[in-house]
Amino acid sequence: MTPLAPNPWGDRRRVRIGLLGGSFNPAHDGHRHIAQLSLKLLRLHEVWLLVSPQNPLKSTSGMAALAERLASAQAVMAGNPRLRPTTLETALGTRYTADTLTALAIRFPCARFVWLMGADNLAQMEHWARWPRIFRTVPVAIFARGPYSARTLATKAARRFGRFRVSPTRPRALCAKRPPAWAFLHIRRHPASSTAIRSRLV
Ligand SMILES: Nc1ncnc2c1ncn2[C@@H]1O[C@H](COP(=O)(O)OP(=O)(O)OP(=O)(O)O)[C@@H](O)[C@H]1O
Numbered sequence: 001m002t003p004l005a006p007n008p009w010g011d012r013r014r015v016r017i018g019l020l021g022g023s024f025n026p027a028h029d030g031h032r033h034i035a036q037l038s039l040k041l042l043r044l045h046e047v048w049l050l051v052s053p054q055n056p057l058k059s060t061s062g063m064a065a066l067a068e069r070l071a072s073a074q075a076v077m078a079g080n081p082r083l084r085p086t087t088l089e090t091a092l093g094t095r096y097t098a099d100t101l102t103a104l105a106i107r108f109p110c111a112r113f114v115w116l117m118g119a120d121n122l123a124q125m126e127h128w129a130r131w132p133r134i135f136r137t138v139p140v141a142i143f144a145r146g147p148y149s150a151r152t153l154a155t156k157a158a159r160r161f162g163r164f165r166v167s168p169t170r171p172r173a174l175c176a177k178r179p180p181a182w183a184f185l186h187i188r189r190h191p192a193s194s195t196a197i198r199s200r201l202v
């Protein structure tokens, strides 16, 4: 994909795109698991992986180069052209998710975006820059992960937008919802984590 082509679809269809932001340091099967489930459960046309130039809340120490993390995402997503690793945040010059979503909405007016993330990220989202704007810009799908699920539903972000939570039994309706709208999806959990992979490498 040419990341900043004005309209990759060339028509006025509202294409449904899931955005999976991450460090991908490195990418793993847990990422592929939720990306594939997103295509299916949310009826998405594509998932774009946004390989982050640098998570503002993570240390730069031990963070592999962007090109290396992109290559790992390409390797893990290989074989499914609807799962697209990108460096869109670098191209857009954005670092914070709230800014990325605003920039993408302007750049791709024919797309309907939905933000995808694991339950661990919902738990720390209250520390993200201008995080309520994320909920007001796009629908959000949160995937069960490890031990986080029960605990995250009690966190600040979940409570603040609690009344906008939609039923997880109809996830495909999420994309068409006007934000704020979010769903917690009780999927089969996948145990993979980049931290565990890195610890095996040293
Ligand atoms: N096994 C998994 N199950 C569900 N969601 C996951 C899983 N692994 C990663 N994610 C989600 O994918 C996104 C990107 O994750 P990230 O690249 O930080 O991987 P990670 O394994 O969480 O990394 P690290 O261990 O370095 O924090 C985040 O929203 C994260 O919650």
Ligand SMILES: O=C(O)c1ccc[n+]([C@@H]2O[C@H](COP(=O)([O-])O)[C@@H](O)[C@H]2O)c1
Pocket (backbone or CB within 6 Å): 020, 021, 022, 023, 024, 050, 052, 054, 055, 056, 057, 058, 095, 096, 097, 098, 121, 127, 128, 129
């Ligand atoms: O916008 C922020 O303040 C912010 C703070 C922490 C994480 N994020 C985003 O959350 C996504 C997941 O990050 P990570 O490092 O947990 O894979 C990724 O797209 C980051 O850019 C965003």
